[in-house]
Structure formats: C-alpha cells, structure tokens
Amino acid sequence: MQAYLSIRVFTFVILSASLLAGCGGKTPPAQATIGSQGNTPPTPSTLAINQAVAESLDLNNPQDFDNATQGLIARADGLRVSMADGSIVWSLNDYDFIHGDAPDSVNPSLWRQERLNNIHGLFEVTQGVYQLRGFDLSNMSIIEGERGWILVDPLTTKETAAAALAFARQKLGDRPVTAVIITHSHIDHFGGVLAVLEGNGETEIIAPQGFMSEATSENVIAGTTMSRRSMFMYGSQLERSPFGHVGSGLGKGPAFGSPGLATPTRVISQTGERVTIDGVNFIFQNAAGSEAPAELTFYLPEKKAFCGAEVVSRNMHNLYTLRGAHVRDARKWSYYINEAIEIFPEMEVYFASHHWPLWGNTEIVDFLKKQRDGYRYIHDQTLRLASQGHTPSEIAESLELPTALRNSFSNRGYYGTLKHNSRAVYQRYFGWYDGNPANLDPLPGVESSTRYVEAMGGSSGVMTTAKSAFDRGEYRWVAELLNHLVFAEPNHVAAKMLLAQSYDQLGYQAESGPWRDVYLTGALELRSGAPSQGLGISNAADLIRQTPISEFMQLIAVMLNGEKADGESYVFNFTFTDLAETYVLSLENAVLHQRNGEPDVNANATLQITHELFIGMLVGQAGIRETLFSDDISIQGSRLDLLQFFAMLDPPDEVFNIVTP
Template identity: 30%
Template structure:
C-alpha cells in the first residue's frame, strides 16, 4: 500500500480544475505536471508557462477558452524547465507572439548541443526514472510536483524559444494590467517571478510549491544555489502578496499564509545549509550528516514541507558537493577500490559469496540489503531479483514521489534484464 501522505498529496494538490485568483486571473492545476496561468487584459490575454506537452496544453487551452475568447497576445516563461515551456505552440495558436523570459534562459533538457562532452544518456535515463516514465498510473501515483496520470502526447514538442529576453527587473503592461517581472534565482538561475501589484498576486515559478523544495533533483542537475534561493524567498515574501500561484500545486490565499509558506521554506533551506556546514566543520562523514538531518519542530509540522518532491538528506549532499566538491575531508576517500574489488573483500569477510547472499536475504534493514545486493551483482551473483523486490518494498512506504518512482522504475528494468 503506497504511503498515505503521498496519496493525499496527489489527491489534494493536483486536483484538476481552474482556480480563479481574482477577477480576470486564473490558474490551471492538475492538467499537467506544472500549472499554467492566464491574465485577462482589455482585449487580449497573457499566458504564464505552457506545460510539458502539447496534449496537456490543448486541454488547458480548452478550459481557458470556457472563460474568455480573447486572443493570446503574450506568453511568459517563469524559467526554462521543460515542464513549463513545451506547450507554447498550442497557446500561440499558430501566430507569432511575444514570448518573454529571463535573459539567462537556459534549459538543461531543451536545445542542448549534443556534441558537447556530457552524460546525456545518464541524464535521460535518470529523468525517466525520477518521473516514472513507463510506469502505470497506479504505480506512478504522483510526480511529487504534479499528477502521475496526465497527458503524455507531444511531450516536449511544443517549445518555442523566447524572443524577448528580460535583462533587468521591469514593469510591463499586459494590455491594461500592470505586471512586474522580477529576476528570482532559485530552483534555476534563470527564474523570473511575475508580480501583479494591483491584485497582489505573485507567480513565483518553481521557487515555491507545496513540498520540501527540490534543492537537488535525483535526475541530475548542476548545483542549485541554496543561498540565492533562500534570499529570493525572502525578497518575494516582502512583496506582501495576498495570492501565491506556484508553478506546481494549488495556489495559496491570504497575505499571512503566503508570507508563512515562503518564510518557512526559506528557513528550511537555511537549516539544511547550517546543519551541513556544521557537520563538515566538525569533520563528520557525509553519510552521518545526511542521516542526522531533520527539520526543527517548528518546521517539521508544516504540511508544505513534507518531502513529497525534494528531500532534506539529498539536499545536504548537494550542498556539500556544491560548496566544497566531492572530497569530504577523510583521506581514506582520496583512494578508491573498484566495485568488484570492494565486493570481493565484503564476500571474504562474510565467508564467501554464498554466505554474503544469505546475509542479504536475511537482512531486515532494507537499505543494507540493497547495498549487499550491489556487492553480489558486482561479483556476478544473481541478486537482481532480490534487489528489485527490495526496491519495490521500499517504494511502498516512501513519501517522496521521485524516490518511489525511481525504485519502481529501476526494479522494472532489473527484471527486464537491464543493469544500467
């Protein structure tokens, strides 16, 4: 039985509907992994973010068209993640329209030079695992950031590169609606928040959503600057928004609540940074730092800091690597053993491969069982089935959607005979 909190998160945060934020301002939730927003002007509308697929964008546009038939004259990207920029061809409706984005707009999944030296195959595989591509809707109950069951037609197919790049914070006119575009580095360096000062509505992109922030995505990402993200959340909180319409999950209403969710998320990021820095300064191992990291009581009880998408222990590892690199200060780790050699030493200690296999079968600690399975597989022992079964067991209690998806996806691949 999947984790009940994850099921509830999926049912409440990704309920499919269009939410009225204020007269003439709407958010579409649950149609896609991300949310899409529409702002009605005097004779036209502006769209903020366009979803990850043309299939999802088509459904959102149909829902928006029930509200107004005014032409879409402008599109704004809050940032370059594929789930926000891949339905623009649907919303532009065959016309050339201004598409605004930060001058730093740069996606790690769209428009990359395939000739550069980079682990593109690894990124692709890990992205599929994180989002459970190929799992059934019942297996992939949630993306952590969106519903598990959503349109996949035209995935990534509807992107249009931005044609108006914004270098500085600036006020713009959305056909009679005043908006301010604010550079807001956080989940990505190219984030740009949209602020409607008259209606006091804030579109923060992915700098806030109803989950522990994805400070490190297990698909693999460049370092996300924790300090800048925390600073941005403080700056956004100071705007005094009365409505917060995030890039994922349901909007938040009420000035007090908006400030609370932004500032407590900022505090959670700062706590991860401080805990990790203190541990590194004390010479603790990265394993011990990650294993001992918990949120303070005044943060741990906040529903929007549940680890449905991001995870604190992963964040600690990312902060350590992003600030001081891979070396953890323990000179033992300046050298290395191959997986096979380390596995052979482990088998020798256990009394042979068969004895090691028996230890793995009997291990009650599931994480330890996985590690023993890796040693056995490195030695050529047939432990793939045991590892797959263990990952499925872990997935059933896991609150983090991306961890659950990865366990199930990798288990499926092991059973199909894939090892990497």
C-alpha cells in the same frame, strides 16, 4: 520539474522472468506478488513505518484540500491527450485509483500529496486570473488582458498545451492569446508554447535573462545519461497503481509528447522591472540561479497577486535532482524568497507553476517564510556539521528540520528530500571527496563487490546475512549487501529477487515521489532487465531547431572515443547552407575542438548540409552513412576521412544498466 531534451512517447519490451531463471544462480522460492509488475506485498515492518508516519502528521487537516478546490469552474474528468499517431501523451484516467485512505503500499503522507495533486480542472484564482491544473506536470495560468489572454507557462508539449487552452476557451470564451510569460528554463514550463501562439507573429513572449541558452543547453551534452536516469526518477516504466507510480510530489508526472520553443520578444533582467502587458501591470523579480538558472517571478499590483513560479512550491524542492544536474545554491534560493516577501509586502493571493494557490497575507507570508527557512536551514546546518568533521552520509542521517518546518506539509520531502539536499549542499562546497584517504581512490564497483563477497564467505554467506536482515526489516542494509552480490555475480537470480523485494519495501515507505519511483524502477529492472528502448528525441525536432548548432558540435566532441582517436589528426568544415554558418572541427591529441567562422582551406573535407537534414541525422530520421552518400549534401575533399572520423564516435546507450553491472 527539471527539463530534459530527450523525450517522446515510448514503448518497452519487458523480458520475461522465466528467462532470468536460466541465467545462473539459484531460483528463489515463489513469492506472493501484487500489481502487474511482480511487486511483493508490504511487510509488517513497512506497515509499521507507514503507520508511524500517519500518526505523526495531521493528515486529516482539510485546509490544503479547501485551497486546492477553491475557485473550481470545471473539472477535466476523463482528460486524455494523444498525438497524431494515436500515442497517448497524457491521461488523467491513469490516476483514478488515487482516492480515499492510503493503501498499505504507499507512504500515507505522499498519498495525501498525490490526492491533492489529483484535483484538476479550470479554477479562478482571483478576479481575472485563472489556472489549468492537471493537464500536465505543471500548471498553465491565464491572466485577462484588455485584448485577450496572457498565458503563464504553456506546459511541456504542444499536445497538452493545446488541450488545456481549448478547455479554457470552452469554459471562458474564445479570446486570443496576446502574450506568453515563461517563468523559467525547464521544459514543463515552455515546451507547449508553439500550440498557444496565434500565428500572426504579434504574440509577445516574455522570459528571464538567459532563458534561451539554458532552455537549449542544459541536457544536450549530458542528455542521454540524464534521460536514462529520468526513467528512474519519474517512474516512466512503472504501472500507475498503488504498487507503482502514484505521482512525483511536484505533480503527477511528465507528459511525453512534442515539445517546442519560441524566442522571447522581451527579456526580464532586473528585479523591480515594471512592464505593462496587454493593459495589465506587472512587477518582475529576476530570480536567476534559484530553482532554475534562468527564472523570474512576478507581482500583479492591482490584484495583489504574487506568482512564485517554481521558486516556491507546496513541497521541499530539489537542491540536487536525481536525474543529475548542477547543484543549486540553497543560500541564494532562500534569499530570493525573502526578497519577494520584502518587495511585495501587500500580497493577498499566491499562485505558482505547480500545486494550488493560497489566499490571505498572513497565510502567504507564513508559507513563504517556511520555504525560505527550509532551504537556509539545510544550507547552514550542513556547513556547521561539515565544519565539525561530519561526512555527507553522517550529515544526511542526522539532520532534522526544526519542528515548525517539518510539521508544515509545504516543507515535506515529496520531491526533494532533506537527505539528498544536505548532500547537495556538501557537494556544492566540497565536491565528491569527503577527506578520508580510503575514499580517495576506491576500487571500481565490480572489483570492490567481488572482494566484499569473497570476504563475507561467498555468495551463500551474503545471502544468509541478507535474508536475516530482511526479516528484521533492515532494507537499506539488505540493499547494500545484495548490491555487492549482484555486481559480483550478476546472474545470481536469488540475490536479484531478494534485492528487488527490498527495493519494493523502500519504495512503499518513501515519502518522496521520485525516491519511490527510483526504488520501484530498480526492483522492476532487477526482475525484468533494462528496457529495450530509451527516451528518444524524434518528437523534439521543434525544440532542436531552436538549439544552437554549437551545442551539438560540443555533443559530437563528447561522443569521441579517445582510444580510437589517439594519434589521429583531422580538420573538417561543416557548412550549413541555409544558415550561412560554418563550423570547423579539428581533432588533435584525441580532443575535438570547434570554432565558428571561416572554413579551413586545408581541411580534410568540407561537408555542406542543411540545418533540417542535420536535425534529421540527430533525431535518427536519417542515417549518417546514408546521408553522407546521398545527393542531399555536398562533400569536397576526402569522404573516406569523414567516414573514418564518424567511426570514432560512440553512439550513446539510452538503456545502459544501472542496477546491474
């Protein structure tokens, strides 16, 4: 799973649908609903599409289920993890409904994947190697050393990591943690590290080169936008049911608790680097710039076991993640998988940071080759079609994996998809512009939609066309039509309700867990409005403490309202008394610059503050105005200038509208 900084347990106040009925437009006829969030039932068109999927794949093939249950030591039935205040961080009970045949409201291929992801507990992978699966979005692996355990990827939060480690000790005995290997810089693979360290400072922490920078910086500047979009991608507002969130394809979903971070004691920078950790020999592969900017895999030569981290997984991964992130390099990703095949040719056991293991050299190499070729095929064919003048939309619509790849469950689009990954390749090489002059400077959404609706004969004409298309099962076209109407007339209730029904059907049909969540969350917000609260950062203080101050100074720069700052000029010193560091912020030309070093003697003001109090301001535990006038800080110079500067900063909107203007 891709990392996002702003995470915590959250509650939402959902507006009643009756309030929406009074917002204008014509109230639609009552529709049959299912679930607790107002979904409409699957239509005959959706049933037919899902049935066709079931008939095209060997969904009854038991091999993956045999692999996913092999080595089971103990199930974790009823696992429920809470924070100190009682807030639920993780509950396996939420997914008890996932068993048996696929319901009509879930793509049968996705349902099969989520049945596999629902197999949980403690497993023996091979002698001396264990996995804890189902305690979080990702897996925690355990390797027996001479003195204790080497843990691989300590999950997302300290709550889930502590629960997983306690379960392992209950079943395997109480051994100390001698080392922690963090395979890459996404939070579901390091956020629980503080819960597994022994506290004596002797636990070795191994991570790839660039880990600390990537782990702390990916979502600071763009964190609010990514967090809001993550609510769609992971279905955080959806009920856990056949009509809502069933899983993320990569796993069940993210845990919402208290993430932290610890500084590595050993950094892996070279492929082929050999390290002995607690008596166990490792050979590392540096796979930077594959699934994560900082990532490693490793091989245990005595056990002939390969840990693929998240470079490989039992689904097609994201070249572009829907929450928003830098596009990944498909060619480089494919190269690393091929390199692993070549440098670890004797592997007999495969395990990874997600999903279930695989055994046997022939089976593992076949799996790796198909993963390798899936990413390379998308890369090469996208560029081939682009060279013939095809646009991103045309490429996404026409591209299809070859038979051997598309019939492999491990290459199915349960997380990433062929459509949005091909667009990612195009974006990486050519950017947002497709070369058509009409798309060089298009009208913004609301203005464009208003003119489209007018050209189509007004809202009544759009609704007539959309209803006919809905009856024909053309839900993508309905969504395109009604999105224009909703943006032109955001109080048109009938349009919003029919658009929500279309999103229901697109969600039910989606093979990708994130696509399903995006569609169904869109439907929910059309019916109930945006949530009252976003994903905050109050529980991420342990992670924020490890984030360089410079990252947050850059965050302040992107919060600056350029219009308010136009014509203003200020210089401020921020001195962190407990770190002996000073940052100088200078404002000119409506741009905020920063530097670390000696204070500016001509500054408008110098603010002396502790790192901890600064963190309190960031996570909302201390208000800016209250802090500036408290005795906990010292200000030399103009307090008024400092207040005027802070007034120029626009606080991020954690719940900005997405499906409405």
